[in-house]
Amino acid sequence: MTDFAILRAPSEVLFGAGMAAAAGRVAASHGHRVLVITDPVIASTPGFATVTDSLSALEVTIFSDAVVDVPRSAVDAAVALGESVKPDVIVAVGGGSVIDLAKVTALLLAHGGPLENYYAVQSVPGPVVPLIALPTTAGTGSEATPVSVITDPATEMKIGVASPHLIPRHAICDPLLTIGAPPIVTAHSGIDALSHAVEAYMAAREEPTVDLVLGRPQVGKNLLSDTLALTAAGHIARNLARAVEDGSDLEARTGMLYGSLLAGIAFGNSGVSAAHALQFAVGAATHTSHGLGTGLLLPYVMEFNRPARTAEIAELSALMGGDAIEQVHALGLQIGLPASLAEIGVDQGDLRPMAEASVGIKRLIDNNPRPLDVDALEAILDAAWHGDPERLRAVGLATA
Known part of the structure; x- marks a missing residue:
């Protein structure tokens, strides 16, 4: 069989202790309006404060109601907030569910819904809102993948939305953000x-x-x-x-x-x-x-x-x-x-x-x-x- 190799990945990976502080400068390269997506636990951590402090020169809106397994209610709420603030860039700080929520939010803000339109592989028609992913667990690897796993309300089973357009533009991987994980x-x-x-x-x-x-x-x-x-x-x-x-x-x-x-x-x-x-x-x-x-x-x-x-x-x-x-x-x-x-x-x-x-x-x-x-x-x-x-x-x- 013929050898071959494929590499689709974030356009930029920043890895190492202290890199979370780079989020603001990376976000500013996309514009002034930032939607931050996280969950209630991460929102109260020092690591999250490091990220938001780095964004202080920008216009920041925080959605902190991400829920494990990405139910449709969380998607609808995040998209509604995004539609009201029209972000130039989305910053996701959290584990796999947070980053997956950010991916489908970026998708729906760019291309509209319903989300079921994108269940088929390769059905995302083009680029989504630029996404910066900062994982707080190690982990799902969602900061580098083309897949968002959400819960389908019709079947109550998880389903993957898959497209290279869903790969975050930037992955900022700071092990200090994972220290608090139980x-x-x-x-x-x-x-x-x-x-x-x-x-x-x-x-x-x-x-x-x-x-x-x-x-x-x-x-x-x-x-x-x-x-x-x-x-x-x-x-x-x-x-x-x-x-x-x-x-x-x-x-x-x-x-x-x-x-x-x-x-x-x-x-x-x-x-x-x-x-x-x-x-x-x-x-x-x-x-x-x-x-x-x-x-x-x-x-x-x-x-x-x-x-x-x-x-x-x-x-x-x-x-x-x-x-x-x-x-x-x-x-x-x-x-x-x-x-x-x-x-x-x-x-x-x-x-x-x-x-x-x-x-x-x-x-x-x-x-x-x-x-x-x-x-x-x-x-x-x-x-x-x-x-x-x-x-x-x-x-x-x-x-x-």
């Missing part, structure tokens, strides 16, 4: 970042064509996504447990934020697969966090995909100091993830309906390196329900 947020967002890195590295690979690379925001496994994903996995594996155990460890926080950024760029170009597809159904049923779901499911998806990605598993294993699947499973337990789907209230009878709900998320299912049908997805969920990745080998699904 251990459970650090754990769930951090294992999600590892899921991004691993699924990007193990994604499906297609023969490159112009239609492929220009027709989709995420194009599968390629040379640049591989390099970024592998580096990201190493940083995250080395630093996640440290960051959870001691939230003031700036070295660990820096390593995690760097790993999350690289993983975001990696999967923003390659895409993710089965762990994320299954999490949509698991999260909707259990109302558990996105990171908890992807992190819990990740070793099971890796085990299922082992026959198709033996070289990649070997590379990850060398990086992690042991079999990668065992290491990822153990890391999840070390940082406090539930040991099984049963532990978060999933009944065994729910597994088949969850698999049926997930198989239709083709953007993710088709990006898995091994073909997935409802039976395969149910087997992955069953192993996760029992808390035993090796169960996939026992039922014969992890053999070539």
Whole structure:
């Protein structure tokens, strides 16, 4: 298969302790009117004050009612405020839900609604309001990706709006902004970042064509996504447990934020697969966090995909100091993830309906390196329900 590489990323990345103070000068390059989007918790932090202080010479309006999982009510409220102030630039300070809200706000202010018009991949017609993203978790990588994950009111499931136009214009990544994140947020967002890195590295690979690379925001496994994903996995594996155990460890926080950024760029170009597809159904049923779901499911998806990605598993294993699947499973337990789907209230009878709900998320299912049908997805969920990745080998699904 022909080698190829794709890189779509923010036009500017500023990384390092103290970089949050650059937000004002970066925003001023786009105009005078600024809409800041955040949530009530972040709005009360010293890091947020650093950002707003840097914006003091500009005309600033703050929307601080962002809500986890981006419900339509938050989108409508943010857009209504944006329509009243007509911002030249949007500044998002927060975790993935805040940045995702900012992305769809920038989209709707530029092109109008309804939001359902943009559910189809590549349906955003052009540039959105310029966006500066300052992540406060490590993380979703949303500061560098072409995807905004929102909750669809019709189905109450999460859905991704995907377009290269949604990639923030600027990513300002300051590890000092992540210091206040509590251990459970650090754990769930951090294992999600590892899921991004691993699924990007193990994604499906297609023969490159112009239609492929220009027709989709995420194009599968390629040379640049591989390099970024592998580096990201190493940083995250080395630093996640440290960051959870001691939230003031700036070295660990820096390593995690760097790993999350690289993983975001990696999967923003390659895409993710089965762990994320299954999490949509698991999260909707259990109302558990996105990171908890992807992190819990990740070793099971890796085990299922082992026959198709033996070289990649070997590379990850060398990086992690042991079999990668065992290491990822153990890391999840070390940082406090539930040991099984049963532990978060999933009944065994729910597994088949969850698999049926997930198989239709083709953007993710088709990006898995091994073909997935409802039976395969149910087997992955069953192993996760029992808390035993090796169960996939026992039922014969992890053999070539």
